[in-house]
Amino acid sequence: MTVDMTTTIPTGANSTTTSTSKTAVDYQSFLKLLIAEMKNQDPTKPMDSTQYVAQLATFSQVEQSVQTNTKLDQIMQSSALSQADALIGRSITSADGNTSGTVASVRLASSGLIAVLENGTEVPVTSGVSVKAAS
Incomplete structure (x- = not known):
């Protein structure tokens, strides 16, 4: 049986925090931009309601994407x-x-x-690694 590990799997608090914080920065940036736009609009010429609804829909999509990424992780x-x-x-036999x-x-x-083998040697499970039933 050959185990093919073509994707990396983020684990632990550090990698999850890193990927979440990068996404959260984008999410937070969008929120700040939306609030700044609403605060600085001319009261005599309010924002078009269709633009406002479109921005809220985009905001909702960004939030759902963040939640989806968390679940996929x-x-x-x-x-x-x-x-x-x-x-x-x-x-197990290493790729080489x-x-x-x-x-x-x-x-x-x-x-x-x-x-981690019985003798303490570590073998990364990557493409080309061979796994067999123990004899």
């Missing part, structure tokens, strides 16, 4: 943990073929899964 972490559980007790052994534990890092 949680699903990806759950999927990675399921993969990790399936590796324990199996024989130089390292092999039985997986004692699996660690979830920001770069993906890392299999």
Whole structure:
């Protein structure tokens, strides 16, 4: 069985906070821009109501995108943990073929899964890694 890990899985508080804070900055910037526009409009020429509704709809879409990204991160972490559980007790060979052994534990890092062998060697679970039933 070849395990192909083509995407990285963000985990831990640091990477989640980083991706969330970047999105939150965009979200906060949009909110500040909307408030500044509303505060600085000419009272004798108020904003067109269709523009106002369109901006509120955009604001709602940004908020939903932030929530969707958070949920997708949680699903990806759950999927990675399921993969990790399936590796324990199996024989694994690194992509270059130089390292092999039985997986004692699996660690979830920001770069993906890392299999820890019984002898303490760590093997990143990337494209080309071979996993077999332990003999």
